[in-house]
Amino acid sequence: MGKGNIVMTNFTLLNNPVVKNIGLKLHDKDINPHEYRESARLLGLYMGIDLASRDILPTKKETTKTPLGSLTSEITDEDKIGIVNVLRAGTTMALGMGEAFPNSCISFISAWRRQEGDKIIADTDYNRGIEDLDNKVVIITDPALASGSSLLACIDVIYKKVKPKKVLICCLHSATKGIKNIGKEYPDINIYSVFGPSDLNEKFYIVNGPGDCGDRCFGTK
Numbered sequence: 001m002g003k004g005n006i007v008m009t010n011f012t013l014l015n016n017p018v019v020k021n022i023g024l025k026l027h028d029k030d031i032n033p034h035e036y037r038e039s040a041r042l043l044g045l046y047m048g049i050d051l052a053s054r055d056i057l058p059t060k061k062e063t064t065k066t067p068l069g070s071l072t073s074e075i076t077d078e079d080k081i082g083i084v085n086v087l088r089a090g091t092t093m094a095l096g097m098g099e100a101f102p103n104s105c106i107s108f109i110s111a112w113r114r115q116e117g118d119k120i121i122a123d124t125d126y127n128r129g130i131e132d133l134d135n136k137v138v139i140i141t142d143p144a145l146a147s148g149s150s151l152l153a154c155i156d157v158i159y160k161k162v163k164p165k166k167v168l169i170c171c172l173h174s175a176t177k178g179i180k181n182i183g184k185e186y187p188d189i190n191i192y193s194v195f196g197p198s199d200l201n202e203k204f205y206i207v208n209g210p211g212d213c214g215d216r217c218f219g220t221k
Contacts, residue, residue, distance in 0.1 A: 010183040011174065012192045019046045023194035026143070026172055027210045033219035037092045040172075040217060044096025044141055047170045047192065051139070052076050052100065056168070056190075058137055078103035082133040082164070083141065086111050086154055087126070088214035090141040097141055097170070105132045109157055111150040122153035134162035143213040145171045145191065147204050148178030152185060168192065173209045175200050 025031060025039045051057055058080040063072040081104040085094035098106050107129035111122055142151055167189045174196035182189060199207045215221055
């Protein structure tokens with residue numbers, strides 16, 4: 001796990017065994033693309049349910065009529081939640097998150113990284129639906145948080161267009177460098193991850209991580 005003993009206040013490790021099981025499948029080098037997509041969808045669904053139990057999402061009171069009267073409960077206010085699909089890797093994860101919050105909107109940001117010397121540069125050449133995130137709790141889905149360059153570029157796109165009420169990041173596996181880089185620029189953004197914090201290798205991939213999640217999800221190289 002690399003630097004597992006480092007305390008980072010913007011990072012929360014999810015310890016639910018069901019979520020861990022799905023997370024391990026997404027790290028399996030022999031999983032095929034169809035299984036990968038289905039597991040990533042389940043990861044988004046399960047992480048959404050986990051977030052809803054942490055008192056960090058908007059709620060409202062809902063009353064329903066029952067065969068013997070009525071019942072009132074506090075439920076998630078899905079209309080006040082916006083999901084961001086970081087293309088390509090976050091696609092099926094975002095769809096799973098949307099199953100947890102069916103009335104939420106799902107916006108899109110295309111982010112891809114390239115290495116220039118000893119630095120990683122992220123490009124965001126396409127986005128859609130960002131305006132619908134205004135004044136909402138925004139959940140960004142991106143399986144691998146490595147250096148954080150792609151996510152920082154996505155966050156920049158969001159804040160240039162709207163003012164979200166809160167931004168959360170959901171990841172499969174996070175690296176120490178990425179967690180720190182996001183915390184430095186956006187200390188109020190919390191990161192929720194199934195695995196991490198871990199080290200990066202010389203190519204800026206997570207050590208013991210899932211590899212290129214976009215390629216593995218869609219069977220490309």
